[in-house]
Amino acid sequence: MKSTGKFLVGGNWKCNGTLDSVSKLISELNSAKIPDDIEVVVAPTFVHLQLAVDKLSPRYQVSAQNCWVGKQGAYTGEIAAEQLVDMRVRWVILGHSERRSIFGESSEFVGDKVATALQNGLKVIACIGETLEQREGGQMFAVLEGQLKGVADRIPDWQKVVIAYEPVWAIGTGKVASPAQAQEVHAFIRKWLAESVSPDVSGATRILYGGSVNDKNSSDLAGMEDIDGFLVGGASLKGASFATICNAKACRGSPPRQPRRTSRAAPQPAPVSFGFKTEVKLGQAGQSAFLSRVAAQAATGTVGAKQVTECKGKKLNVAINGFGRIGRNFLRCVVGRKDSNLNITVINDSGGVKQASHLLKYDSTLGTFNADVQMVDESHITVNGKSIRIVSSRDPLQLPWKEENIDLVIEGTGVFLDRPGAGKHLQAGAKKVLITAPAKGSDIPTYVCGVNAHEYKHSDDIVSNASCTTNCLAPFAKVLDEKFGIVKGTMTTTHSYTGDQRLLDASHRDLRRARAAALNIVPTSTGAAKAVALVLPKLKGKLNGIALRVPTPNVSVVDLVIQVEKKTFAEEVNSAFREAAAGAQKGVLAVSDLPLVSRDFALSDVSTTIDASLTMVMGDDMVKVVAWYDNEWGYSQRVVDLAEICAANWE
Structure with missing residues (x-):
């Protein structure tokens, strides 16, 4: 979710410009058409600050590129926050990656500078970002968390703070994060703010993207959910290009900056769900650290799973041939689906009814089945009160598929993998066979969910779900x-x-x-x-x-x-x-x-x-x-999905 503030575009002119070139740029900006609902801040060098303050249209706000951590005094070459305020400068950029790398500014030092600037009434664009080595080494989220913490530990109020995410590897290199890459990190930042500061701050704080933004990529980046603006480098020195970037975001209004609680609100101590069927229980401290690590995934929905297919279409009578690892996993998965179109009516298992009921209920890998499993008689079990017939035959031609009006056979023995073998189920009266293994022969199509399952045709009477x-x-x-x-x-x-x-x-x-x-x-x-x-x-x-x-x-x-x-x-x-x-x-x-x-x-x-x-x-x-x-389990979920696809396309 985006913040409740205006879309903000900052232009960092860095160490560039002469009096003539800056005057020309100011003239271009003053004549540019910028939407009213876009907030624009430009940051000239210190020597051009006063010129920008005096000559730029009130449409623009002016920022410094740095300020000192303390008050005025014997600090040669530094700029005090109160001096900027005296010049009518309203913003300052702090923690820029170039200063972190060139001058060795630590996260704690940057946090102290942010606190000083806020105390003097300045608004702050606080920069964070990782190097390519840190990103490829799997340290990205830990680095960003440390930089955010350096600021969060030192300020009591976030109303005048904007976060700018600048991937160091994309600054001045011509490289740019893809919209998905940028969104992932911005979602992590917002999640971290909700967890570590407050949901209100998370909902109100604007998060800018600052890695080689230009007039060609700005539109796609602006469309991302958690990107609230840009911090533009080289392109901000070109009036026309900068104006294009400022127009990249379609008008979204200017609602009052009232912090609102978001879906990323920090949860109460509770089991942390992966979207799996198991839970990881953590204490308060462990949970906070854990959630920080998975924030980007949780925010974008990439961890865990959803049901791939909707349960719609014909209700199919289903038989399971072979009640081993996949057969039993398959039945458990079906029971776990809401409104499934798969009605399991018969199981063929050489072990008989006692083995089938016991091994379904008690499993060394899956644990005890959370369902009521009962052996009714010598040929039936019930699962949550639903009757399932158990038969035992090694010859598919002898199976009661016609008698039981079976639509679909889940072939789980690992034996009948070619058309002559699996086709025996069709001869016995079944209408379709789904093989839970790689099929033998080019005359049986293979479908994998997420890859080619959309190509499924009802005319295929035998199909394979490939291997796990x-x-x-x-x-x-x-x-x-x-x-x-x-x-x-x-x-x-x-x-x-x-x-x-x-x-x-x-x-x-x-x-x-x-x-x-x-x-x-x-x-x-x-x-x-x-x-x-x-x-x-x-x-x-x-x-x-x-x-x-x-x-x-x-x-x-x-x-x-x-x-x-x-x-x-x-x-x-x-x-x-x-x-x-x-x-x-x-x-x-x-x-x-x-x-x-x-x-x-x-x-x-x-x-x-x-x-x-x-x-x-x-x-x-x-x-x-x-x-x-x-x-076993993940594969069986895909068997269920492919069976549901069969039901949805039944003719």
């Missing part, structure tokens, strides 16, 4: 290819062990998987990287990979290294992911800036969570991305 690893990899590979162009790459998935491995050394067709799963790191094959081409044809032949099975029961991680066509840097890559997570891939892809480990992603609803702190770029064209995924 493909569901992790494909969404962010799509982002990388669209934004930067993938030339080639390799993937490693560090994957939890599965039921296809041996608990103790025993025979297996794969000699590595014959070894004890809980004692070894087991290299093995995976078709996930190549399978991406099934949903992203442009990537055919460009990706390959392996799997390392490790001694954990759930949650896996993909490590992708690619060469790209377009030169880039790490934060630009992460920004592309954040944009996707807040937009087209919301609910499928998320981004985390926290130093988490695998268990933290258990029961995550999304298909893939980018670990932003691990994103790397070597040179400017080799990109490394690490992404976490719950290979």
Whole structure:
């Protein structure tokens, strides 16, 4: 949410200008047409301050570029705040990145200068910003927090303070943060103010963007939710360009500056939700620090997940064939959906009704199912009072799909993966089959939510939801290819062990998987990287990979290294992911800036969570991305989504 003040554009002339050039610039500004609802402040050098005060139209306010931390006295070369007030200067810029880097001004020193300026009646544009090294090293939010704290700890009142975010790497370099990058940081700043100062200050304080703003990018930047204005450098020395920037924001009125509480109000001590099915409980101090770290994500909705598909369309009678890890996860996910169109009526499981009811209720990975599960008789269980028939047959042709009027079979055995095998369900009377694994054969289409599921056709009687690893990899590979162009790459998935491995050394067709799963790191094959081409044809032949099975029961991680066509840097890559997570891939892809480990992603609803702190770029064209995924729960959520897509498109 934007602040309640006018859109503000500041022009920092820096150490530039002669009497003639400044006089000409003043003349150009005086003749420029600036909307009434835009507040404009210009900051000449000290030697031109009086000229600007005397000659500029009252339409403009004048700012100094710095002031001293104390009163007048024996401080050669410094400018005291009371001297600026005496000159009728009303603003001062403090904490500019150039002064922080060149003169070593600390956050505490900047905070003291801000306090002195406010005490003398000046308004302050307080600058903060990170270097490229800090950003790529995952220190950005910590750096900004420290700079904000240096000011917040020293001032009692924020009414005359404006924050200017200046990414140091975008000042004087021609580089500029994308609108999404700028919005992310501005949202973090507003969240931090709400958490650390007050919701009222957060709602009222204007936050300017100050990284190489020009007349070409200003319009897009001005459209971002939490950008309340600009601090313009070089472009402010060009009257026409500066006027264009001042007009970048459409008129938004000038409501009274009454602080209002926002959705970013600091919460009371309570469990902190990731949007997962589990919660992280923190104390008061821990929670405050934690929320500061996730502020940008929480503000933009990129952490956690939403239901990808709306539950609309035909109510389908659904059968589950194979009640193992995915089958049971799938049923739990459906029960957790509100108004689902999936009516589970039959389960085929070789273990029988007792095994089905017990393993559904009690799960070593998922925990106890928060539902009433009862074994009714030798062929039925109930889940929250709803009856589900249990049958046991290894031959799909013998299953009662016609008798039970089954619309959709969730094929979860891992056995019937080709058309002849999965087609047996159709012969038994089912109308459609959804395979919860990579299909064998080009005659079965593969769909991945967030990638190509929008291409689904009802005429497809057998479809595949691909593998859990493909569901992790494909969404962010799509982002990388669209934004930067993938030339080639390799993937490693560090994957939890599965039921296809041996608990103790025993025979297996794969000699590595014959070894004890809980004692070894087991290299093995995976078709996930190549399978991406099934949903992203442009990537055919460009990706390959392996799997390392490790001694954990759930949650896996993909490590992708690619060469790209377009030169880039790490934060630009992460920004592309954040944009996707807040937009087209919301609910499928998320981004985390926290130093988490695998268990933290258990029961995550999304298909893939980018670990932003691990994103790397070597040179400017080799990109490394690490992404976490719950290979059971997250994947099963996508199976439900694809089944809901089937229901929504039923004819």
